[in-house]
Amino acid sequence: DQQVKQNSPSLSVQEGRISILNCDYTNSMFDYFLWYKKYPAEGPTFLISISSIKDKNEDGRFTVFLNKSAKHLSLHIVPSQPGDSAVYFCAASAHDMRFGAGTRLTVKP
Amino acid sequence: DSGVTQTPKHLITATGQRVTLRCSPRSGDLSVYWYQQSLDQGLQFLIQYYNGEERAKGNILERFSAQQFPDLHSELNLSSLELGDSALYFCASSVGDQNSPLHFGNGTRLTVT
Numbered sequence: 001d002q003q004v005k006q007n008s009p010s011l012s013v014q015e016g017r018i019s020i021l022n023c024d025y026t027n028s029m030f031d032y033f034l035w036y037k038k039y040p041a042e043g044p045t046f047l048i049s050i051s052s053i054k055d056k057n058e059d060g061r062f063t064v065f066l067n068k069s070a071k072h073l074s075l076h077i078v079p080s081q082p083g084d085s086a087v088y089f090c091a092a093s094a095h096d097m098r099f100g101a102g103t104r105l106t107v108k109p
Numbered sequence: 110d111s112g113v114t115q116t117p118k119h120l121i122t123a124t125g126q127r128v129t130l131r132c133s134p135r136s137g138d139l140s141v142y143w144y145q146q147s148l149d150q151g152l153q154f155l156i157q158y159y160n161g162e163e164r165a166k167g168n169i170l171e172r173f174s175a176q177q178f179p180d181l182h183s184e185l186n187l188s189s190l191e192l193g194d195s196a197l198y199f200c201a202s203s204v205g206d207q208n209s210p211l212h213f214g215n216g217t218r219l220t221v222t
Contacts, residue, residue, distance in 0.1 A: 006151075032208040043111060043199055043213025044152070051208075089152065093208050096165035097142065101151035 003027045004092050006100035013107050019077040021103050023090030026071065030092035035064060035075045038087045038102070047088075048075070080107045112136060115200050115214035123222055127188040130217045134181055134202030140164070141183040142211060143175055146197040158183055159205050190221045 005024045013019045021035075031052040036044035050057040050064045050073070057064050063076045077084055085107050090100040112135035122128055134141050143155040154167035158177035169175075172190075177183045187194060197218050201211035 004151075034210060036211075036213075041215065043113070043201070043215050044211075045111065045213070046210035049208075049210065091211075095207060096154055096157050096167065097207075097211060098154055098167075099144070099152035 004090055004098045004100040006090055006103050008103050010104040013080045015082055015107055015109050016079045019080045019084065019105055021075040021088050021105065023073045023100055024071055025092050027094060029094040032093040033066060033073050034091045036089040036091060038089060044089055082107050082109050111212040111214065113200060113202050113212050113214035115217050117217060119218050121220045121222065122190060124190055124192060126190050127186065128219065130185040130198050132183045132200030132214060135212050138202035138204055139181065140203045140205040141177055142201040143185050144199045144201065146199060152199065192221050195219055195221045
């Protein structure tokens, strides 16, 4: 049951440009959304989150946007840096936390 | 370092066998989650415990079971193993609030041959 979907398996961006990672969800009960970042051979690490009562949350170079009517959220990274190259997971929380399949971001120098 | 410890890091076993994966949560965290990541798949939620009791169940097979002990460490038991059970198994912990970010261990890579 894919309640959280990340339809782009990979994304390649030039250093200094904006990276936009997208996520869709199907369960209207989700009320909290998170993004995690994963490097090889490590577990995912928390990056940024947003409550369903907000439509935007910003933390430095990272901004998450939530469109509840479209059941869509996105993560913007600007400017992108080579160290941002990783797999990014979208997650949504209701009674438990469900994850998307991940998007592999490559930032080219 | 997330503070979550998973052992072993790697496990190779044969079909039909039984294995136990262990997780020690971050100090102070009461909730433990188990996730399975198969090749090119996302993190599939298996089960969650809070302070020793099962709180939520996901796509966990009947051949799999888990528990959280009084000292809050958790074990995931996988039995009658099949080739398709080969995956990365992640444990994560949180303070327990359903919206609290999860802190993940580095995973146990299980290979069933």
